[in-house]
Amino acid sequence: MDFSTLCVHGSNKRYDTTGAVSVPIFQSATFVHPGVGMSTGFDYSRAQNPTREYLEQTVAKLEGGLDALAFSTGMAAITTLMEIFSPGDHIIATDDLYGGSHRLFQHISMKNGLSFDFVDTTGIQNIEERLRPETKAVFVETPTNPMMHVTDIAAVAGLCRANGLLLIVDNTFLTPYFQKPLQLGADVVLHSGTKYLGGHNDTLAGFLVVTDKSLSERLRFLSKTTGACLSPFDSWLLIRGIKTLAVRLDRQQKTAFQIAQWLLEQDKIKAVHYPGLPDHPGYEISKKQTTGFGAMLSFETDCKETAHRLLERVSLIQYAESLGGVESLITYPMLQTHADIPAEEREARGIGDCLLRLSVGLESPDDLIDDLKQALNGGNTNV
Numbered sequence: 122m123d124f125s126t127l128c129v130h131g132s133n134k135r136y137d138t139t140g141a142v143s144v145p146i147f148q149s150a151t152f153v154h155p156g157v158g159m160s161t162g163f164d165y166s167r168a169q170n171p172t173r174e175y176l177e178q179t180v181a182k183l184e185g186g187l188d189a190l191a192f193s194t195g196m197a198a199i200t201t202l203m204e205i206f207s208p209g210d211h212i213i214a215t216d217d218l219y220g221g222s223h224r225l226f227q228h229i230s231m232k233n234g235l236s237f238d239f240v241d242t243t244g245i246q247n248i249e250e251r252l253r254p255e256t257k258a259v260f261v262e263t264p265t266n267p268m269m270h271v272t273d274i275a276a277v278a279g280l281c282r283a284n285g286l287l288l289i290v291d292n293t294f295l296t297p298y299f300q301k302p303l304q305l306g307a308d309v310v311l312h313s314g315t316k317y318l319g320g321h322n323d324t325l326a327g328f329l330v331v332t333d334k335s336l337s338e339r340l341r342f343l344s345k346t347t348g349a350c351l352s353p354f355d356s357w358l359l360i361r362g363i364k365t366l367a368v369r370l371d372r373q374q375k376t377a378f379q380i381a382q383w384l385l386e387q388d389k390i391k392a393v394h395y396p397g398l399p400d401h402p403g404y405e406i407s408k409k410q411t412t413g414f415g416a417m418l419s420f421e422t423d424c425k426e427t428a429h430r431l432l433e434r435v436s437l438i439q440y441a442e443s444l445g446g447v448e449s450l451i452t453y454p455m456l457q458t459h460a461d462i463p464a465e466e467r468e469a470r471g472i473g474d475c476l477l478r479l480s481v482g483l484e485s486p487d488d489l490i491d492d493l494k495q496a497l498n499g500g501n502t503n504v
């Protein structure tokens with residue numbers, strides 16, 4: 122079945138006999154036992170709830186996984202995932218990582234006895250060099266946030282398989298519509314469902330998707346024990362958001378490409394990072410491992426003042442954290458998503474005071490470009 126059909130019909134399981142076309146929101150904490158020692162399949166909503174199950178089965182199908190688990194946020198999903206590791210375990214992670222993941226690893230996972238090496242995973246030898254007997258997993262984000270570096274998932278999967286490591290891929294930026302890491306050899310796909318899957322800047326959610334039965338059972342045990350599950354109503358909002366995932370992404374990607382090209386022509390823009398531009402270092406790998414380049418891009422202005430002015434003057438595009446929704450958002454990584462990373466380390470990764478990140482929404486491309494144009498050049502301040 123085609124991906125866009127799966128988005129609409131998802132799990133397709135019916136939980137009641139009314140014929141409701143939209144899966145009901147089972148707003149119930151607990152479920153009646155039909156008899157002693159008997160269960161309807163649902164006992165208590167922390168363990169499972171029909172609306173959440175419908176969503177999880179939909180996401181598992183979209184990623185081509187055996188099982189998917191829905192969490193209250195993307196960070197809750199990653200925090201739960203870290204519980205499969207034991208003190209002493211070592212993980213190699215992409216250096217240009219989502220700021221929240223970096224913060225979790227540095228301030229919580231390390232306290233719990235895990236150790237990390239952050240490397241440029243676009244070069245497979247960088248991972249190889251850091252392998253230790255205690256290494257248990259490689260954690261990759263691709264394309265990265267905010268520099269849009271692209272890692273060759275199949276190549277890293279080969280290395281992981283040869284060394285008995287788990288490969289975890291954060292697929293938030295591209296979603297399974299454009300990239301299916303499990304098919305490329307990854308063991309765990311994770312999502313901030315807050316972003317493209319939800320798609321409307323209105324709900325927080327997270328997912329873990331796996332192919333292995335025993336890993337799925339372990340994660341289900343951890344999820345029901347630690348309890349960061351997604352609520353029935355938020356599960357329903359995600360089901361609803363996913364119905365339009367394919368059409369949203371097609372349109373958002375097209376607009377992102379137009380904006381990237383426009384930005385390249387502007388004197389005050391010094392660099393544009395978008396994997397869909399042929400001179401982007403990740404262009405060839407992207408063409409090989411994805412079916413699209415997504416709708417996220419970052420760019421560098423000529424000076425800090427231009428960046429600040431742009432943030433203050435955009436009116437249609439909103440200066441706010443997050444991404445992947447129908448509303449276009451612009452962020453200032455050094456002050457927002459990456460504020461917790463020490464300045465020196467951040468600068469070394471190219472996240473300086475001229476770097477802006479744009480999440481392209483569903484507005485008309487002309488309106489978005491007009492907004493950027495007036496923010497960049499408008500007014501008579503002679504700055």
Ligand SMILES: *Cc1c(COP(=O)(O)O)cnc(C)c1O
Binds near residue numbers: 221222293
């Ligand atoms: C937002 C985000 C997360 C964290 O997800 P939340 O839903 O905000 O907790 C993780 N990874 C990436 C790439 C993200 O963009």
